[in-house]
Each structure stands twice: as structure tokens, then as C-alpha cells.
Amino acid sequence: MKNIIVANWKMNPVNQKEALALFNSVQDGVKDIDSVKVVICPPFIYVSSFKFQDSSLSLGAQNVFYKESGAFTGEISPLMLKNSKVDYVIVGHSERRKYFNETNELINQKIKASLTAGLKVIFCIGENEGEEKLEVLVKQITEGLSGVEEKDLENISVAYEPVWAIGTGKNCGIKETADAVASIRKIIEKLYSKNTADNLAVLYGGSVKSENSGEYVKNGGVNGLLVGGASLSAEEFIKIVKSAE
Ligand code: PGA
Secondary structure, three states, X not given: OOEEEEEEOOOOOOOHHHHHHHHHHHHHHHOOOOOEEEEEEOOHHHHHHOOOOOOOEEEEEOOOOOOOOOOOOOOOOHHHHHHOOOOEEEEOOHHHHHHOXXXXXXXHHHHHHHHHOOOEEXXXXXXXXXXXXXXXXXXXXXXXXXXXXXXXXXHEEEXXXXXXXXXXXXXXXXXXXXXXHHHHHHHHHHHOOHHHHHHOEEEEEOOOOHHHHHHHHHHOOOOEEEXXXXXXXXXXXXXXXXXXX
16 A cells, blocks of 8 residues: 555645645655655645646545535535545544534545545544543544445545644654554454454644654554645655655
8 A cells, every 4th residue: 555645735825826836846846756645635726726747646625515516505515526636535624623513423424425426535533632532533433434334445544633733743652653543443443344454544644744754654553644734835745755655
């Protein structure tokens, strides 16, 4: 399995010119890297403006709704994403859970609708500071994947993102990450099978930068990284991608 490095630009940058410049610099910087899958998740408004020259680069979205079309003001459907050459979608990010009150039930609907539309899902989970980690992970995974068939797990990457590590500069320790990843695989094994658990792509996210990225891939038991703040600098992001080669 190739390592996956995902850029989550969040609500940045504020104009198309900067978005294109960032995209083009990243595309240029990773064009000779075949061993890593790079996914760029810009705000929706920029999704159709990039020109792809490189098949190792894919487009992702940061959110999606669970209906195909209709009277849902302000929403974007999985089918619309698919029709706009988007391959991946982030679902369940802690900022969506916190600011937009997204529940495990809603996240589950979004995951199922995205899979039906043929999108690959980056399913984010993780505990808040002070919460009992295993309890949170079990609940988020069990409820988030309720009714998801085993065969669909090959189109899901689970991103372990402890909420206290996101945007804080306090990245999760390598050993703690490896333990969390092992717990996630155990939970998946219980729900599905050992084979599916072993083959599941698990990513880490939370204050990843080029100084710590390589260590996660080498010793953190992960198959890739979800990068927020550091993905807004092409130079820094390219270094992170290279560290996962
Ligand atoms: P960060 O964000 O890299 O800025 O901590 C990660 C994320 O929210 O996915």
C-alpha cells in the first residue's frame, strides 16, 4: 500500500490566485514521486480550478452532504464531487464535529453516501483532551461505520487525529500514536476481520510538520498523514511528502 499524504487546506487561502499558486508549486514539487499518494483538499470553491499534470496527485473535498441533489441550501453532494473529478472526501473532522455539531449518525450517513457515489473516504476520529481515548474511538468507529460493508473498507482511510493535537503544535507522541493505531485496528478486527484490519489505511493528523512527519511513517504504524497548517506552505508540504517516500 502506498503511503497517503493529505493536505487539508481548511478555509484557506482567501483567493483563487493564491490557491492556484500553492497547488501548482505542490504539483511541481511532487511530480517525480511515485511511491506516495498525495491528496489536496482545497475549499469547494477552488475544486474545479486546478489543472492536473500528475497522476500521483488527487483531489479531495473537506466535507460533503449525504443526499444526491435537491432542496438542501448551501450543500454539496457526493455525486457533484465525483462529477468534478474529486476522488477523496474528508468526513468527521473534529472541526465539523465541534463547530457544525456533526454527530456520529450524520457522519455515518455521509460516509455511506460518499462510498455509494464512488468516493474514497478519509474518516477522522480522535478524542478530546481528558476523554477516555479507547471509549471515544470505539464509539466513533462503531457508529460512524454502522451498516458499512466490509468490502467498502478498502475505500476508507481512518485518520487518527487527537483533537488536542490539531493546530496546537503539540503533536501526539510516536509511541502513543502507534498504540492508538493498534487500538483502531483491533476495533476494526472486531467489527469486520483481521484481514480487513491489517489492510486498513490508518493516517495520523495533528500538528504534523516536516520535522516530525518521517517518524510517524517509520515508527508510528501509520500509512500516511493528514496535514493542516503545514500544507499551506508548498515547501514544507513537499518535504512532508518526501519524508513518506
Ligand atoms: P494541523 O491540522 O496539521 O494544523 O494540526 C490537522 C487537521 O486538522 O487535519
